[in-house]
Amino acid sequence: MVKAKMANTQFVKKIQDIMRNDPGINGDAQRIEQLSWILFLKVYDDREVVWNLERDNYISIIPTGLHWREWARDEKDGQNLTGDELLNFVNNELLPGLKRIVITPETPISHAIVKDAFIDANNYMKNGILLRQVVNVVDQIDFTDPKDRHFFNDIYEGILKGLQSAGNSGEFYTPRALTDFIAERLQPKLSEKTADLACGTGGFLTSTLNILSQQVKTVNDRKKYNQAVFGIEKKGQPYILAVTNLLLHDVDNPDIIHGNSLEKQVTEYSENEKFDVIMMNPPFGGSELPIIKQNFPTDLQSSETADLFLALIMYRLKENGRVGIILPDGFLFGNDGSKLNIKKRLLHEFNLHTIIRLPGSIFSPYTSIATNILFFDQTKTTKETWFYRLDMPDGYKHFSKTRPMKLAHFDPVRKWWNDRQEIKEGDNFKAKAYTVKELEDNNYNFDLCGFPTENEEILPPFELMERYIEERAELNDQIDTTLDALKKLLEGDN
Template sequence: MSAARTRQSTLSSIIKRARDIMRKDAGLNGDTDRIPQIAWLLFLKAFDDMEDSRTVTDPSYTPALAAPYRWRDWAADATTRRSGDAMLDFVNDDLLPHLRELRGSGKAGDAKQNLSDIFGETRNRMLSGYLLADLVDEVNKVSFTSADDIHTMAHLYESMLREMRDAAGDAGEFYTPRPVIRFVVERIDPKPGEAIMDPATGTGGFLVEAWEHLVAQTKTAKQREALRGSLRGFEKKPMPFLLGQMNMMLHGVDGAQIARGNALTFSAAEQRREGVDVILTNPPFGGEEEDDVKTYFPTGLRTPETSWLFLQSVMERISRSKTGRAGVVVPNGVLFADGVGGRIKKKLLEKFNLHTVLRLPNGIFSPYTPIPTNVLFFDNTGPTKDVWFYELPLPDGRKNYTKTKPLRYEEFADCESWWEEGNLTKRVANDQAWKLPAADIAANGYNLDMHNPNRPDDLAHRPPRELLSELIATERQILDLLEGLKVQIEGDAR
């Protein structure tokens, strides 16, 4: 057996034993409890290993944690560490409160600030101090000073995130299929020296892929060091924030400035001022923001629908960069909506170049949501002249994706070839790709839900769940329109 296989086997065994321990604890119910529990312990072990390594290579470095709160102090030695009630008391009443109360610079990326943000709402959910001690012993067997172990653990961790999505159901919106992420990142092609953001970071999939894309373009340690601080993001939910921080640490992402908060709570001027070159994101859709969040947006473009607010935010954030560009995953309702949605799309086409709409096959996020999804690719090179549409088909003989038969990156091969064979002015129409002038789209009320002219629209064979989802999305857009009219009327009355 190869050394790599041995490492994977060893680490897999550690994770299996850890999960077996957690299954015995009455305070943990399913993977939605167990994975966050092991994630924050893994984070503290990884953090301590990396702090220890950094103090060796950089004697001037001041560690973020001191005794007795470092992993090496309270968890590393099985012969002296606490157990039972003593372990619970230390973790619940001493360790976690200390981590929450750390005061850093207040800036995203600051080590103390990260710890405070991560553990601000993290709780130990285990009720048995003996089982917690056993779990700590298993986590302590993972070495985060070995590049090979870190690489292997990163892959294991990603499989855990997929399981987290499977267990979370509707709450799993923060996991985007890796093939979609990879395709979007490679098409946007972020470069060293550019500022890259995901304003809805989730578990960090887009930023991890962007980092690996950047690292592949470097040849020296100095060039890689220059990437530090390239990545930025926001995540308002505590659990995906924790999972994302661990994901980025495992993938060696250096100096990412991820803020624990809502990216939508900034004025348009602030978003432009803090602009970036690249945005890669799959913002949550189907949800609504609080009323005060809407006030950060122009009166005629206000809506509670999260995906519309994020689309506006993305436009603002790339508007100052001459190379500003974005890849944004959106639900089908964004394509065909009118009212407020139509006005937002009007702004998109008039201010930016929406050059490509990638229509993803049904069931990309099944069975967690049946809502059809798309990716909008646009840049800051001027108004849209033409919009290319590419319809990614399901594999032959398939009607949908499942957990056991998910989307594979190889299914993007034809689209990738079509994309790379010509630039925007030399693209060629085919059975999956067609072009529409922006003027025609404007004349049709900015409807982007365009039927593939090369394929008949057989409604009788479309999945009922898909049709129902589109009806629900339409109803939501009607409500948005009514709310927009109400806001205008109230404004006129004043």
């Protein structure tokens, strides 16, 4: 069993120190990818110990000789694989063998995830002795022991903080305060199905499970819990982390698909493919192949990935279903054809009841893009939309890896949520409701109750360049909006 002293940062740091000496590991992204599949195998092996006890005639999908307990465990008898022998086994037997696993339509989800987890997995380590040291550290954790399983939450957060600064991998990280707050507002229930259609490492799914676990009282409740969440993730490394995290939240059949949510015609979804609750932080500014746009009606086809996911949600939400989605400022004031049409649908086919303007730097250092949470449901059409500006907490100039946003920082909006009042500070509104007509008269510009203009910060050159690029993109959107309005006025005069 892992001792208390090896929790969280010490575990991650120990792995990091070992891998830094390996010539094959180049930076945080490769280190985290390497650790992800190693952790998955250990967690899965420990879950199989439980399944063997609980299920009659349990048969593992992992081929003989490739189970963690068969090659990774150090029995202190001098017979464990290490050095070149271990490298040869991992590169030529373990990873190829797991990738060759055959999946059929009858294969249980708990088995199918093994092949999916290893489709894109790689061994970057070139020193077999160092690889043995990493394996030994991971093997000390007993994921069948509640105390050690608790440590994984801390280890997981350590991995996510590494992802946050690992280049493009930061796109998979959503601060836990955000996922917990959105889940708290939407209040998922055991009888419902909750989804994240670009789930990354599974933050929204585990925030949901933390709420649902408190509702489990009976054996039937446990079955509902095991089927309560659904995710799709396109990239391999966050997929492995998401599946591992769900296994450690007692979900024996993690219903997470390794694929792209946008690859199917949205009009073809059946009622069985819709969800009661959807929570998402879709990729901002991403790009998809041109053929992906053709999966959407012409009026909703966008070059912005986040817009496509918002349109997708409209086709995958059940009647009376509810949504919490994080979107950049560009969506609020953007007025190109698809954004305008999406906004019209939100107001006239859904109930867009709340928009929370979030303080800056929440996703720092990955991006400084300003973000918002849109809450809507399919209970009725919109009568009014409340805007609430959540200010930076006292004592903070900005968030960072060492001072991230905390759930307690949402206390002001929690207090306001059930007793909504208009709030005005000086010449600016901090909270205000706008009718659909007012939003229409404002040319569907949702950039309301925003932050007062602040004095310019002195930033490092590269961060300054990044901010200028983002501001230029936002300014271009605003110019397009103005030109479009002028064009309509001129057309009306003719």
